[in-house]
Amino acid sequence: MFKLLACLPLVLVLLLAGCESTDGGNGSTTQSAALLQRPGHLMPEVMPEDFAFSVRFGITGKNEINTFEGTVTKDLVTQGEATADLTFTGSEMADIYTRLRDIDVMGELKLEPEPARQNCNQTPYDEEHWQIRLNGEEQTLEWSEEKCEVTEDAKKLKEIRSYIFELVKTKAEYLELPEAVGGYD
Numbered sequence: 304m305f306k307l308l309a310c311l312p313l314v315l316v317l318l319l320a321g322c323e324s325t326d327g328g329n330g331s332t333t334q335s336a337a338l339l340q341r342p343g344h345l346m347p348e349v350m351p352e353d354f355a356f357s358v359r360f361g362i363t364g365k366n367e368i369n370t371f372e373g374t375v376t377k378d379l380v381t382q383g384e385a386t387a388d389l390t391f392t393g394s395e396m397a398d399i400y401t402r403l404r405d406i407d408v409m410g411e412l413k414l415e416p417e418p419a420r421q422n423c424n425q426t427p428y429d430e431e432h433w434q435i436r437l438n439g440e441e442q443t444l445e446w447s448e449e450k451c452e453v454t455e456d457a458k459k460l461k462e463i464r465s466y467i468f469e470l471v472k473t474k475a476e477y478l479e480l481p482e483a484v485g486g487y488d
Contacts, residue, residue, distance in 0.1 A: 346409050350400040351437045358464050359432040362487045368464075368471055370396070371436070375477055381485035387476040399467055400437075406459045408435060409442050414460070416452035423451040427487040431457075431464060 357369040365378035368389070375389040391399070406412070430447035446457040453461070471477050 346404040346407060346437065348404075350397050353439065354396065354400055354437045356399070356403075356436070357434045358467070360430065360464055360468075362427040362429060364430045364432055366468075368467055371434075375471055375474075375480075377477070377480045378483060379481060380483045380487065382481065382483070385480045387480055389471065389474055389476045391470065395470055399463070402463045402466065403435065406456065406463070408433075408444070408460070409437065409440065412444060412456040412460070413454050414444060414446040414457045416450060416454055424449060425451055431461065433460070433464075 355370045357367065357371055359365070359367045361378055363378060365376065365384055367374070367376040369375070370391065373388055373390050374386050376384050376386045379385055425448065428447055428449040430449070431445065433442070433444040435442045435444070444460065446453070446460070
């Protein structure tokens with residue numbers, strides 16, 4: 304009986320190793336079912352048809368790129384806000400999706416710095432508010448620079464938002480919006 308119990312860990316290791324399999328010879332490997340079932344662990348390689356996002360950003364979070372509604376909103380500071388219709392091409396959306404997939408945006412990103420590292424407050428500060436939908440699931444992500452520290456995940460998300468905003472700034476609809484007047488102190 305003792306010998307049987309002593310062999311049990313070896314049997315479990317062999318069983319778990321057997322859970323790894325290839326997907327029919329194309330060279331990719333799938334990991335155990337438990338990993339695949341974690342929500343947001345893996346985003347589909349191909350962009351889902353319902354993929355959409357909205358990101359509000361800037362000092363007051365009044366700038367917005369919203370693919371749910373097909374709009375862009377520009378913070379005009381002392382003159383309020385201006386909104387225009389804006390759509391991305393299919394290839395632009397696929398590129399944005401790939402960038403979000405690369406950081407597993409539907410997974411668990413660390414966006415808030417450790418409390419011990421939050422050693423200052425600043426005003427004004429940038430903030431970002433994301434809403435992302437794919438395959439019927441939605442993810443909300445928020446972070447700010449109020450505490451002077453930004454996590455690596457927040458930096459990656461900000462890089463993607465900056466890339467998206469650079470695309471927006473080339474679109475005629477955005478270029479026709481009025482210029483901002485004033486600034487934030």
